[in-house]
Amino acid sequence: xxxFTRETAALMRLPVANVDTDQLIPARFMxxxxxxxxxxxxxxxxxxxxxxxxxxxPGQTILVARRNFGCGSSREAAVYALADFGFxxxxxxSFGDIFASNCVKNGVVPATVSxxxxxxxxxxxxxxxxxxLEAQTIACGNVVVPFRIDPVWRTQLLNGWDDIDLTLAxxxxxxxxxxxxxxxRPWAAPRRG
Amino acid sequence: xxxxxxxxxxxxxxxxxxxxxxxxxxxxxxxxxxxEGSHHAFGQIxxxxxxxxxxxxxxxxxxHYVPTRGRGGPVPDAxxxxxxxxxxxxxxxxxxxxxxxxxxxxxxxxxTGTEQGLTLPGLTVVCGDSHTSTHGAFGAYAFGIGAxxxxxxxxxxxxxQKKPKRMRISVEGATxxxxxxxxxxxxxxxxxxADGAAGHAIEYxxxxxxxxxxxxxxxxxxxxxxxxxxxxxxxxxxxxxxxLKGRPFAPAGTLWDQAVEDWASLASDADAVFDRxxxxxAASIAPTVTWGVSPEQALPITAAVPDPEAMADPVxxxxxxxxxxxxGLTPGQPLASxxxxxxFIGSCTNSRIEDLRAAAKVLxxxxxxxxxxxxxxxxxxxxxxxxxxxARIFTEAGLEWVASGCSMCVGMNGDTVAAGERCASTTxxxxxxxxxxxxxxxxxxxxxxxxxxxTGRLTDVRQFA
Numbered sequence: 001x002x003x004f005t006r007e008t009a010a011l012m013r014l015p016v017a018n019v020d021t022d023q024l025i026p027a028r029f030m031x032x033x034x035x036x037x038x039x040x041x042x043x044x045x046x047x048x049x050x051x052x053x054x055x056x057x058p059g060q061t062i063l064v065a066r067r068n069f070g071c072g073s074s075r076e077a078a079v080y081a082l083a084d085f086g087f088x089x090x091x092x093x094s095f096g097d098i099f100a101s102n103c104v105k106n107g108v109v110p111a112t113v114s115x116x117x118x119x120x121x122x123x124x125x126x127x128x129x130x131x132x133l134e135a136q137t138i139a140c141g142n143v144v145v146p147f148r149i150d151p152v153w154r155t156q157l158l159n160g161w162d163d164i165d166l167t168l169a170x171x172x173x174x175x176x177x178x179x180x181x182x183x184x185r186p187w188a189a190p191r192r193g
Numbered sequence: 194x195x196x197x198x199x200x201x202x203x204x205x206x207x208x209x210x211x212x213x214x215x216x217x218x219x220x221x222x223x224x225x226x227x228x229e230g231s232h233h234a235f236g237q238i239x240x241x242x243x244x245x246x247x248x249x250x251x252x253x254x255x256x257h258y259v260p261t262r263g264r265g266g267p268v269p270d271a272x273x274x275x276x277x278x279x280x281x282x283x284x285x286x287x288x289x290x291x292x293x294x295x296x297x298x299x300x301x302x303x304x305t306g307t308e309q310g311l312t313l314p315g316l317t318v319v320c321g322d323s324h325t326s327t328h329g330a331f332g333a334y335a336f337g338i339g340a341x342x343x344x345x346x347x348x349x350x351x352x353x354q355k356k357p358k359r360m361r362i363s364v365e366g367a368t369x370x371x372x373x374x375x376x377x378x379x380x381x382x383x384x385x386x387a388d389g390a391a392g393h394a395i396e397y398x399x400x401x402x403x404x405x406x407x408x409x410x411x412x413x414x415x416x417x418x419x420x421x422x423x424x425x426x427x428x429x430x431x432x433x434x435x436x437l438k439g440r441p442f443a444p445a446g447t448l449w450d451q452a453v454e455d456w457a458s459l460a461s462d463a464d465a466v467f468d469r470x471x472x473x474x475a476a477s478i479a480p481t482v483t484w485g486v487s488p489e490q491a492l493p494i495t496a497a498v499p500d501p502e503a504m505a506d507p508v509x510x511x512x513x514x515x516x517x518x519x520x521g522l523t524p525g526q527p528l529a530s531x532x533x534x535x536x537f538i539g540s541c542t543n544s545r546i547e548d549l550r551a552a553a554k555v556l557x558x559x560x561x562x563x564x565x566x567x568x569x570x571x572x573x574x575x576x577x578x579x580x581x582x583x584a585r586i587f588t589e590a591g592l593e594w595v596a597s598g599c600s601m602c603v604g605m606n607g608d609t610v611a612a613g614e615r616c617a618s619t620t621x622x623x624x625x626x627x628x629x630x631x632x633x634x635x636x637x638x639x640x641x642x643x644x645x646x647x648t649g650r651l652t653d654v655r656q657f658a
Contacts, residue, residue: 017512018387018487020624027605027627030230031258031272046626052515066508068388068487071421072624073603074323076233076339094388097357097423098323098337105341115508152215152355163341164241167349170211170219174351177210177221185207187444187452188223190249190311 001107003160004133007088009061011129011140014044014053015122019065020072021099023047025081027073038084039077056085062129064091064121070099070110079106089131091138091147093118104153107160109133111147120145133158199465200428201359201394203458204334208317210351217353224311224328225251225346226302226320227289229258229276234321234343235283245287247350252311253284253291256301257322258606261568261595265295273606287347300571300597303327303541307411308571310440314429314456319346324541324621326417329426330410331433332459334394336424357423358468360390361461363399366475371655373551374409375543375619375638377401377473378416379481379491385471387489390422393469396461397427401475407436408547415542416621419488428460480654482528483623483636485516490623492528494641494653500524519625520633521613528651531635534614536565536592536646537628538639540602543619544570546577548639552619553583555643555657556590562649565592565642566608568600592646604629617645 029042047053056063063082069092070078079102082090089109100110109131113121120143121129129140131147133154138145155161167174181188198206210219227234231253238245245251258276260268268274277294284291292299298309303324306312312328318335319325321343328335342352362381382389395417397410405413410427417425427433434453437443444452479493490513492499501513501524517524522531538544538552549569567587569575575597578584584594601608602620604627610616612631619642620627623634635651644652 015511016515017508018489020622022622022624022627026630027603028630030605031276034233046630050519050625050631052625066512068386068391068421071387072323072418072622074321074337074339075230076321076341079339094391094421096388097391097421098339098418102339102341105339150355152217155215163345163353164243164348167219167345167351167353170351173211173219174221174349181207181221185315185455187448187455188313188316190224190442191444191448 001160001162004088004107004109004157006130006132007061008128008130010057010059011124012056012060012063013122014063014065016052017066018068018071021070021075021078021096022072024070024078025075030075030077034080039081040085043081043085061086062089062091062131063087064118066118067093067115069095071096074098076102079103079108083108091118091121104156107157109149109157111138111149113138113145113147117145197462197464197466199359199461199467200332200396200426200459201334204315205356217355219351220317220354222319222346222350222352223250223316224318226306227251227253227343228256228302228322229280231321231343232279232283233340234347237341237344238347243348245289245347248288250350251289251347252306253280253289254302254305255280255292255294255299257599257603259294259598260606261598261600261608264596270607297572300574301541301544301599303415304545304570304574307331308440308573310437310443313437313443313452314433315459319352323418324415326422326424327411327415327541329414329417329424330407332426332429332456334424334426337418357394358392359396360393360469360471361396361398361467362471364401364473364475365399366401368401368475368478371480371640371658372478373638373640374405374412376478376481378413379483379488379636380478381473382416382420382488383491384473385420387419387487388421390417390420393422395422395425397425402427403430406547407432408545411545412542416488419621429456480638480641482641482651484520484522484528485513486519486623486625487512488623488636490516494528494651496528498522498524498526498528529653531651532615532649533563533617533635533645533651535563535610535616536561536642537601537616537618537620538642539568539600540620541570542621543639544568544574546574548619549574549578549583552639552643553586555640555654556646557586559590559647561591561646563646565646566595566601567592568595569597571597590646601628603627617642617651
């Protein structure tokens with residue numbers, strides 16, 4: 001995973017609430033293998049077609065939207081579509097929980113701002129924006145706003161850590177847990193299988 | 194002395210393998226379900242050369258892409274056949290039990306998993322599907338995860354998690370006749386918003402919740418995700434125990450006795466602390482339908498389509514204007530006058546035997562005015578519905594009786610609603626394009642969908658009583 005410290009790029013403004021992961025990548029495209037072309041070409045395709053969103057433009061790597069961004073299906077393909085297009089940060093007043101977690105696994109920053117600050121960013125003119133993960137600020141022209149992110153996620157994103165490697169190093173703790181748990185909850189194992 | 198604990202606190206504490214100083218905990222996962230869409234995760238495992246740590250705790254079920262017609266023969270669509278075959282190959286390669294396309298127990302993950310007794314009170318249950326919250330109906334900590342987390346569970350049988358906040362939603366009193374778990378849940382979501390429970394683990398409590406069957410509790414917990422919740426749960430009780438006894442994968446003999454004793458200790462203490470409390474009166478809940486493109490855009494069937502110009506919140510008004518344009522509705526129009534083009538009964542939300550019985554009760558002796566499809570939640574539910582004569586009621590009404598899968602809830606298998614068509618649906622998401630590009634979805638209970646089928650418009654099911 002690529003570490004994230006600071007990103008300056010064109011800002012995509014999406015003044016829509018409740019953008020769900022079905023919109024980020026419509027289900028019918030998920031039979032396609034991700035490689036080699038990536039899922040970026042499917043990003044927001046239906047919302048653009050119906051005129052609710054303008055098409056993401058090459059060079060845009062930061063996106064701001066209204067509340068409950070990334071709600072709905074747990075499909076990580078929604079983050080693949082964003083990341084494969086080039087997006088590195090998404091900004092909104094609230095996020096779908098699973099979507100936000102999926103973002104972090106793919107090096108994309110889910111930055112939570114107040115409703116007012118989201119509206120201020122949405123109202124900015126076509127200027128580049130800067131997301132600074134160390135300072136936890138977003139700047140676009142004269143608008144400078146703070147953002148919130150879980151401190152654990154922030155550390156992970158800053159370092160580009162991979163979870164599985166961290167966990168495999170915990171083999172002893174896991175073995176101790178399962179030994180104790182099997183004795184305490186023998187009924188928890190599936191009867192057949 | 195122990196401080197008072199909630200059901201969720203107890204579930205959390207007993208699964209912590211290790212607690213890190215930064216607040217993350219490594220949690221043990223008792224059950225993991227995979228489906229055709231899990232291929233990204235198997236790909237990640239293969240890329241690392243990793244093994245599946247505990248194939249005995251992972252179960253594969255084909256549901257998202259499976260065809261609902263022509264079952265038993267070859268899958269005609271090559272890309273769908275590839276998705277189904279890939280699941281078979283991945284589970285076989287890692288020694289994972291599979292309920293595949295032709296298995297008599299096949300069904301939707303959240304129907305088959307629970308009816309097989311794989312989900313038990315006190316367990317952690319995960320799946321790469323947001324509606325995994327369904328399993329919380331048993332008093333389990335059950336939540337949907339993304340592909341990277343699926344890979345992590347496959348490789349380690351654990352997950353790093355931050356403890357969510359605790360929220361209790363209490364529904365007290367008795368619901369009026371004709372009111373179902375779906376109406377309760379749509380009312381909850383309309384009340385707290387589609388992100389109202391974000392970052393929270395929900396416990397549903399109160400006399401109206403305890404009165405629900407397991408099927409009703411599953412409908413309720415299923416849509417926790419539509420309220421933004423990490424998970425939803427109901428404390429196990431006599432209803433839970435009675436449902437589980439004798440299920441194929443549930444414990445038996447002395448292990449069963451031990452399990453039942455353990456489950457009795459899980460309920461929240463009377464003085465347990467919650468970060469947020471919401472209370473609803475059961476008596477005030479009416480049959481509910483959605484009018485927009487978010488599940489929070491829901492109203493009693495007796496209401497009219499809302500007027501965005503009358504909404505105080507400009508962001509909500511903008512969302513409502515956009516929703517009404519997409520849905521082709523006019524402010525002030527009575528909801529019970531809205532004509533529908535099609536009905537769908539199915540999905541992990543409302544496709545269990547009790548749901549089919551409720552729909553069949555309304556449809557019996559009637560012809561549907563619009564076409565529609567009924568997809569039972571599992572192949573075993575299908576068999577039972579056929580034995581009970583429910584299937585014949587559906588087909589005699591003119592509805593299509595098909596095999597089990599995610600089907601028209603998500604449209605991945607080709608069961609879709611055409612652009613511009615309006616569908617009365619027992620599913621969980623009325624998002625734009627969810628049932629097909631341009632499709633217009635109204636969410637409601639199975640009995641309400643059946644009533645809409647009979648009249649050809651959104652209808653108050655209470656007039657059939």
